[in-house]
Amino acid sequence: MADNSKIVDAARTSLKRIQDFGSTKLPRTERLGEDYNFNAAVEPADRLIGLFRQFPEQFLDDLPPTHLNNLKSAADSTFNYFEQILSFDPKASDAYGTRQTLITSLDNHYETVFNSISSLIAFGATRLRDFSAIEGQARAAVQAAKDEVGSFAADMRAQQEEARRILDDVRRIAAEQGVSQQSSYFKSEGESHETIAKDWRWQTIYLAAGLGVFAALSTFLHKWSVLSPTNNYEAIQLSLSKLLIFAVIGFLLVLSARNFLASKHNAIVNRHRYNALLTFNALVDAAGGEDRRDIVLTYAAACIFSPQDTGYAKSSEKTEIVPNIIQALPKLGSAGG
Incomplete structure (x- = not known):
């Protein structure tokens, strides 16, 4: 040794x-x-x-x-x-x-x-x-790789969420643009009916004034020597002529008034549809789930596109929207649950 x-x-x-x-x-x-x-x-x-x-x-x-x-x-x-x-x-x-x-x-x-x-x-x-050091380095490398993969996965999830949010925003903006474009048709139609209603209003005023003037003048027609009746036959003929003129002017007055009311009614209905389309997105967003959105869409479409009172007939058939919506409330509750 x-x-x-x-x-x-x-x-x-x-x-x-x-x-x-x-x-x-x-x-x-x-x-x-x-x-x-x-x-x-x-x-x-x-x-x-x-x-x-x-x-x-x-x-x-x-x-x-x-x-x-x-x-x-x-x-x-x-x-x-x-x-x-x-x-x-x-x-x-x-x-x-x-x-x-x-x-x-x-x-x-x-x-x-x-x-x-x-x-x-x-x-x-x-x-x-040093094998222990090598093992430690290997474990550290594996852990670093896992951390890198985890970070990459988290970034991918964040990017996916961001992409989904952007896609939802694009869809929402496209829907709003589409709704705004469609609502413009009702707006223009309502403005057209409003313009026509103004014309019919003045026609009604003119006819009413004309009827009043004719009624005032008719009280003095018999005093004109030309129109003064000399016998019963001429008196009856004069009365029938005045009655016929009154009937024609009255019919035109009623027809003009009905056209005015119908045009005004259609202007209000189209304005209502225009406002309904503008507020449709708010109703859909408030509804929440897809089932609720479908229900809101169904009844909103029924309210907008169902036949409305034309303003001519007194007893037009109307779609009972409110009872139908009340019947749909259980569906809304089940969809939310």
Whole structure:
């Protein structure tokens, strides 16, 4: 055990000497000049030093003596090249050839050292590998991936909700535009009936005034010598003529009044339909569910498009909307439940 400890210490000394060596000492440019400096030896020296640094010093105790000796021998032989370069004398015989031989030998020495200690480097790298740390890193990577997927899914859900909201807004705006466009027909129709009603109102006023004037004048017709009756036959004829004129003017007055009332009625009905279409969206939004919306749509359509009193007939048939809506209240309750 004591001998093995000495071998370990010797190997550690040789290894540390190489690992701590600085290749910047080798060129000696100021002393050797441009022709004899060892700048070309820096790169192969760094490769060798890097190779030795790959073996962790703390695992020397785990190596058997044979491998310790191999590692020590490789380190010592490498350091011997460094010493030869550091002690190179440019004044010696064949100094230039010696310089070239040292550089070439140092460069070729890398393969020899690699073949000798590569298995030891692999052993040290295996010992350095912390499997628990790798497992922790793997778990952290998996968790990060899960978090990323969760965040992505949340973003997708948020975007889906936003897209659904935008689609609902587009549909609502399109519906409002469609309803507004359809309601304009009732508005224009109501305005047309309102204009016609004004014309019929003035016609009624004129006919009523004409009838009143004729009634006033008719009281004095018999005093005109031309129209004054001379016998009973002429008196009856004059009375029938006045009655016929009264009947015609009265009929025209009644007809004009009915047309005025009918046009006014149609103007009000179309105004009602126009207002109903404008408030339809508010009723649908207040209804809530699809079933409720269908019920509101059914009765709103019935109210808007069902036949209305024309204004001519006194006893027009009317659709009983209110009782039907009352009958639909249980459906609204069940749809809400």
